[in-house]
Amino acid sequence: MSEISNMNTDIAGTVADFLRRNALYFRDEPALLFEGATRTHGELVGRGTKLANAFYALGLRRQERVAVLATNCLEFCEIYAAVELSAYVAAAVNYRLAAAEIAATLNDASPKILVFEDRYADVIDQIRPQLATIEHYICIGKAPGWAARYEAIVEGGRDDTVPYRPQPMDLCYLLYTGGSTGRPKGVMISQSGAVGFAELIALSTQAGPSDRCLMMMPLCHSGAKNMPLAFLKQSCAVTILPWFDAENVLTAINDQRISITHMAPSLIKQILDHPSVSKYDLRSLRAICYSAAPMPIPVLKQGLELLGPVFLQMYGQTEGSGTVLPAQLHRPDGSERDLRRLGSIGIPGANVSVRIVDDEDRDVPVGQPGEILLRHASVMAGYWNNSAATAETLRGGWLHTGDMAKFDEDGFLYLVDRKKDMIISGGENVYSREVENALYQHPAVAEAVVIGIPDPKWGEAVHAVVALKPGGSATEDELVAHCRTLIAGYKRPRSIDFLDELPKMPTGKIDKVAVRNKYGRRG
Numbered sequence: 001m002s003e004i005s006n007m008n009t010d011i012a013g014t015v016a017d018f019l020r021r022n023a024l025y026f027r028d029e030p031a032l033l034f035e036g037a038t039r040t041h042g043e044l045v046g047r048g049t050k051l052a053n054a055f056y057a058l059g060l061r062r063q064e065r066v067a068v069l070a071t072n073c074l075e076f077c078e079i080y081a082a083v084e085l086s087a088y089v090a091a092a093v094n095y096r097l098a099a100a101e102i103a104a105t106l107n108d109a110s111p112k113i114l115v116f117e118d119r120y121a122d123v124i125d126q127i128r129p130q131l132a133t134i135e136h137y138i139c140i141g142k143a144p145g146w147a148a149r150y151e152a153i154v155e156g157g158r159d160d161t162v163p164y165r166p167q168p169m170d171l172c173y174l175l176y177t178g179g180s181t182g183r184p185k186g187v188m189i190s191q192s193g194a195v196g197f198a199e200l201i202a203l204s205t206q207a208g209p210s211d212r213c214l215m216m217m218p219l220c221h222s223g224a225k226n227m228p229l230a231f232l233k234q235s236c237a238v239t240i241l242p243w244f245d246a247e248n249v250l251t252a253i254n255d256q257r258i259s260i261t262h263m264a265p266s267l268i269k270q271i272l273d274h275p276s277v278s279k280y281d282l283r284s285l286r287a288i289c290y291s292a293a294p295m296p297i298p299v300l301k302q303g304l305e306l307l308g309p310v311f312l313q314m315y316g317q318t319e320g321s322g323t324v325l326p327a328q329l330h331r332p333d334g335s336e337r338d339l340r341r342l343g344s345i346g347i348p349g350a351n352v353s354v355r356i357v358d359d360e361d362r363d364v365p366v367g368q369p370g371e372i373l374l375r376h377a378s379v380m381a382g383y384w385n386n387s388a389a390t391a392e393t394l395r396g397g398w399l400h401t402g403d404m405a406k407f408d409e410d411g412f413l414y415l416v417d418r419k420k421d422m423i424i425s426g427g428e429n430v431y432s433r434e435v436e437n438a439l440y441q442h443p444a445v446a447e448a449v450v451i452g453i454p455d456p457k458w459g460e461a462v463h464a465v466v467a468l469k470p471g472g473s474a475t476e477d478e479l480v481a482h483c484r485t486l487i488a489g490y491k492r493p494r495s496i497d498f499l500d501e502l503p504k505m506p507t508g509k510i511d512k513v514a515v516r517n518k519y520g521r522r523g
Contacts, residue, residue, distance in 0.1 A: 014166045014191040015084035015198070018233045019045055026209070030237040033256070034074045041235070047154055048081030052088070054157030058113060058136050060088055062164050063171055065111035067091040067134075069102065069120050071242045072219050075140045075150055079115055080225070083172060084194070087164035091174040091186070092220035095120065096428075096488045101184075103127040105176055106134070108186060108385060115150065118142045168192035174384055175222050177318040177429065186384030187222070187318045194229060196351075196377025197222075197321055201230035203350045204314060204324045205260055205287050209235040212284070214252050214261040216241035217427065222318035223291055227262045236260075246270045250280045257284040264427025265295045266459040272302050285310050287327065291427075297342055301332045315345035315413070320379035320399045322372070323413050324349045337410075344412040345405070352376045356407055361396060369406045369416045373398040423452035425460050430491045435462060438486040439493075442479060444472030447502045450493065451516050464493040465515050467502050 019041075022031065027042035039047070055066060066088055070076045083090040091109035093102055095117075102123065106114065110133040116124050118141030125144065128137075137147035166172070173189040189197075207213070213231040215238060217224035228238045239256055241248055244267055252258055263271070268290060271277065288303075289312045295303075303311060313325035325346030331338035348354045356370040357363055364370040379399045382390035393400050405415045423430040432450035439448035447467040452460035468474060474482075476496045483492040503514040 013195050014168055014170075015172065015194050015229065016086075016166050016191070018195075018198075019048070019081060019084060022232065022235050026235050029209075029235070031232060032074055032077055033237065033239045034072075035242075037074060039074060039077070041232075044078070044081050045085065046159060047078050048085045049162055050154050050157030050159050051078055051082035052086040052157070052162045053160075054153045055082065055086075055088060055113060056163040057157070058153075060112050062087045063089055065089045065091045065109050065174060066113040066115065067093055067106055067109055067111035068115050068220070069093040069095055069124070070115070070117035070140055070219075071095055071119075072216065072224075072240050073117070073140065073242060074240070075115070075117075076219050077228070077240065078154070080173075080219075084166070084191075086162040087166045087170045089171045089174055092176070092225070094176065094218065094220045094488070096218075096490055098484075098486065098488055099123050099127055100486065101488065103130045105184060105186075106131055108176075108184075109174055112136065113138065115140065116147075121147070166191050168195075169381075171381060173225065175220070175225065175318050177222075185386055185389060188381040188384055189222075190381045193320075193378055193380060194226070195233075196379075197226040198230040198233040200321050200349045200351070200376070200378060201226060201289070201314070202234050204312060204326070205230070205289060207231050207234040207236055207260060211236045211259045212256055213238045214241070214249065214256070214258040215239070216244045216249060217262060217264070218243070223262065223316075226321075227289070231260065244270075246274045247276070250274060250277060250282070253282050253285060254280040259284050260287045260289070261285070262289045262291070264424075264459070265290050265299060266426050266455075266457060268295070268303060269299050270457070272299065272306060277306070282307055287312055289314055291315065295342070297332055297339070300330060300342065304330065304332065313346055314349070315415075316374075316378070317401060317403075318380070319393065319401070320374050320376055322349060322352050322354060322374045322376065322401075323347060340408070341412055344408070344414045346413065347411055348413075349376075354413065355398065356405060356413075361398075364406075366407050366409055369404050372401040372403045372405045372413070374401060375399065423450075423460050423462055425452070425455070425462060425490060426458040428490050430462055432462075434487060435464065435483065435491055435493065438483045438491075439464060439466060439479060441486060442474060442482045444468050444474040445479070446470075446472070447510065449502055449510050449512055449515050451512070451520050453495075453520055455494070461494040462491065463519060464496045465499060465502060465519060466496055467499050 022041035023045035031041040031044045032039040113136045114134045115138045139147040140150045143149045172191045174186045176184045215228050291314045311330045315323040323346040353375040355373040435450040436448045446469040450464050453463040455461035503511040
C-alpha cells in the first residue's frame with residue numbers, strides 16, 4: 001500500500017464564485033456574527049466590494065499585498081472577503097509575534113497597505129521606520145494620527161463591481177508558517193487552492209445551510225482561516241470569537257445552538273474540564289473538528305461521554321490538507337483494532353492522494369515509516385520569495401510534508417515522528433530551531449537544544465536543555481525572559497534543565513534523541 005487515493009479530482013473555481021452565490025440566494029441570511037453584530041451574506045459581499053475598490057483607490061493593484069494584524073473580528077473577515085472577491089493577496093500576520101518578528105514578516109510580504117487593530121498601534125508605530133513598502137496604514141478602532149480609520153476607508157469605496165475579477169490560479173492568501181531554520185516562510189495559497197481546502201472541510205464535516213458554526217482559533221492561521229471559509233461555502237452562519245476563552249465558547253454553543261466548531265485537543269480538554277460545563281446545554285453540537293495534534297484517549301472518552309460521537313480529526317498543514325479520521329471511527333470502547341485507529345491521523349480525505357516514501361521518494365511497504373507526500377487541490381502554489389524551498393517541497397508534483405508516518409494494513413496513517421522537530425503547544429506550531437537560536441543569542445549560553453514535553457493543559461510544552469559557557473551565569477528565569485524579547489511568548493521555554501555539556505553523537509552533533517529520551521517523558 002504505497003499510495004492511497006480518493007479519486008484526486010481537481011476542484012476549479014474561485015472563492016468569489018461562492019461568496020457571490022451566497023449574496024444572490026441567501027442575501028439576508030446571517031453569514032458572520034461577532035459580539036452582537038451581524039453581517040449577512042449580502043452585506044459581506046457588499047462591504048468586501050467597497051473595501052476592494054477603496055484599496056484600488058489607494059494604489060493597490062492586481063496580486064499586490066494587503067497585510068492584516070488583528071485578533072479575530074468582523075473587519076478581518078471583511079478584508080479577506082475584499083481579497084477573495086478581487087485579485088489582491090492578503091498577508092496575515094500572527095498577532096502573538098514579537099515586534100521584531102512582525103517587522104520581518106511585513107518586510108518579507110512587502111505589502112502596500114497594512115490594516116491593524118488599534119491594540120497594536122504602539123507596536124506598529126515602533127517598527128514603522130523599518131517598513132519600507134507600506135504606503136498606507138489603516139486602523140480598526142481608534143486610529144492614531146498617522147493612520148486612516150477603517151470605517152472611513154470602507155465608506156469611501158464604491159459599491160459597484162470590483163476592479164479585478166480573480167482567476168482560479170491567482171494568489172489569494174499569504175499565510176506564514178514557522179520555519180525549521182528559524183525563518184518563517186510565506187505559504188502562497190491560490191483561489192483554487194482555497195476552494196480545495198474549503199471543499200475538503202465541507203465534505204468532511206457535512207456542513208449545510210442550517211448549521212451554526214463557531215470559530216475562535218486565530219484567523220491568521222491556516223486552519224482557522226479555512227474552517228469558516230468552508231462553512232461560508234455551504235452558506236452557513238459563522239460565529240466568530242476574538243480568541244479562545246472556555247466560558248465564552250460554552251456560552252456561544254449554549255446561546256446560539258452551535259452545531260460545528262474547530263479546536264485543538266488541548267482547548268477541548270479545557271472545555272471538558274471547565275467547572276461549569278454541566279450548566280450549559282451542548283446538545284446542538286454534532287461535529288467538533290480537531291487538528292494540530294492527536295486526541296489523547298482519556299480526553300476522547302471524557303468528550304464522548306459528555307457530548308456523544310461528535311469528534312472528527314483532520315491532518316494537514318498550511319501547505320496543504322490531507323487525511324480525516326471520521327466521527328464514526330472514534331470508538332474508545334471498541335475492539336483492539338478500533339483503539340489502534342484512535343492513534344492514527346485517519347484516511348485520505350475526499351480527492352486526496354497520499355504516499356509514504358523514503359529519502360529517495362520511493363514508496364515504502366506497509367508498516368514502514370517514511371515521509372508523508374500529499375497531492376490535492378488545496379496544495380500551496382509555493383513559498384513566497386523562496387524558490388529553492390518551493391522546488392524542494394513540491395518536487396515531483398507532490399507536497400513533501402516533512403512529517404514521518406506509516407500505513408497500516410487497512411490504509412490508516414500513523415504519525416511516528418516530525419522531521420522538522422516541531423512542537424505543538426496549545427494548537428500553535430513551535431519549531432525547536434527557532435527557540436534554540438534565541439537561546440544562543442544569550443551571552444552565557446554555550447549549547448542549547450529544545451524539545452517538546454507532555455503537558456496536561458497545552459498538549460506539549462517547550463523544554464530547553466542548556467549548557468553554559470565556562471564562567472557564564474544565567475538562571476532559568478533570566479533565559480526565559482531573554483527569549484521573550486526575541487520570539488513570541490508562546491514559543492518561550494516553559495522549563496529549562498542545565499548540564500555541564502550536552503550529549504553528542506560520534507559526528508560531534510548534539511544527540512537530540514538522547515536528550516528526548518532523558519527529558520521528553522516529563523508531564
